[in-house]
Amino acid sequence: MALLKIRFCGLAAGIAIAALLMPVGKAGATVIGYSSLQITNFILTAGAELIVIPSATAVNTTTSAASLAGVNDSNSSPVVGSPGGLVADSDVALSCVGVCGAIGQNDYSSVAAANPGAHFARSDASLTGSLLVPGGLDARTVAETQLTSLAAASGNAAIQSGNFWTLVFVPTGSGDLVLTLTFDVLGQLRAFSDEVDGIALVDFDFDIKLFDIEAGVTVDFGISSVNGETDFASLNETRSVLGVGEFDYLVDDTFTLTISGLLPNTSYRLQITQNADVSASSKAATVVPEPGTLTLLGLGLLGVGGLTARGKPGFGCRSFGAL
Numbered sequence: 001m002a003l004l005k006i007r008f009c010g011l012a013a014g015i016a017i018a019a020l021l022m023p024v025g026k027a028g029a030t031v032i033g034y035s036s037l038q039i040t041n042f043i044l045t046a047g048a049e050l051i052v053i054p055s056a057t058a059v060n061t062t063t064s065a066a067s068l069a070g071v072n073d074s075n076s077s078p079v080v081g082s083p084g085g086l087v088a089d090s091d092v093a094l095s096c097v098g099v100c101g102a103i104g105q106n107d108y109s110s111v112a113a114a115n116p117g118a119h120f121a122r123s124d125a126s127l128t129g130s131l132l133v134p135g136g137l138d139a140r141t142v143a144e145t146q147l148t149s150l151a152a153a154s155g156n157a158a159i160q161s162g163n164f165w166t167l168v169f170v171p172t173g174s175g176d177l178v179l180t181l182t183f184d185v186l187g188q189l190r191a192f193s194d195e196v197d198g199i200a201l202v203d204f205d206f207d208i209k210l211f212d213i214e215a216g217v218t219v220d221f222g223i224s225s226v227n228g229e230t231d232f233a234s235l236n237e238t239r240s241v242l243g244v245g246e247f248d249y250l251v252d253d254t255f256t257l258t259i260s261g262l263l264p265n266t267s268y269r270l271q272i273t274q275n276a277d278v279s280a281s282s283k284a285a286t287v288v289p290e291p292g293t294l295t296l297l298g299l300g301l302l303g304v305g306g307l308t309a310r311g312k313p314g315f316g317c318r319s320f321g322a323l
Helices: 008-021 289-309
Strands: 003-009 031-045 059-068 071-080 095-098 120-129 137-147 151-159 164-171 175-191 199-212 218-219 220-223 237-242 245-262 268-282 319-322
Touching: 031 151, 031 199, 059 137, 071 095, 151 220, 175 199, 175 237, 218 245, 237 245
Parallel strands: 059 095, 120 151, 137 268
Antiparallel strands: 003 319, 031 137, 031 175, 031 268, 059 071, 059 120, 059 151, 095 120, 120 137, 137 151, 151 268, 164 268, 175 245, 199 218, 199 237, 199 268, 220 245
16 A cells, blocks of 8 residues: 655645635625614793693604515504594514624614624614603614625615604694794714725605694794704705715704794694615625535645645655655
């Protein structure tokens, strides 16, 4: 039987070549889109005169939808409050596709920041409380995706006006009635890509409209803020990153909405819309060699290394023994 000798330098050469030729998957996040808009402590307060609201009908509908590489998940949760009811909560279930184990219901923080290896798309929305109760109304939406390999994704969380939250009220009293609402805002947008062909699109929107039901017209009002975000348009942002780049945006403020000139014994309807959206695409494919391919490659390189060492006796190769 012929003796086969494996020499040290042949093994080393094979390992070195294998390391150079081994496909390496890209580590960390590739494309990220994150949008979160949280309107909290939304409270109706007294103005020049106390405004009494004898009846209110709240229609709350929250929706969420997530899509990743052609796989979709969506949820909706309409809740209708009876006339005169003060609370009509609507907390829709989390929609998530991909690596979602670390994502909990009503988690409006950036999941991607704490899980750089996760590949997912998610969305969530909740609406709790009322303008007419202590503590006010809380409306929260989030949409987020993180792509670490070849995929296209999107997410949408929405609280829709008309389907969502409608308050009909009749102020009582005389003179120039004033309606005042205050609310806190925490809105965050992040778009990130470390790919030449990566695309991340993010946006959030918040809007308030007041209608004079009897006259069929929209009532104008003014909005100011405590910390300087006097432009209400700051709650309506759309941003994108095309190719390698990063964008971050933050709104953290308290707003006051003042509506003057309301007529007594007149019906008004207050409508609010809110949503968070993201979409992203990645062309980076994570390459993972198959076990069989690695075995054949390793054996082949070891053989080449042994033959190379055998053909060059002056190279200093040393036999490890016989098999």
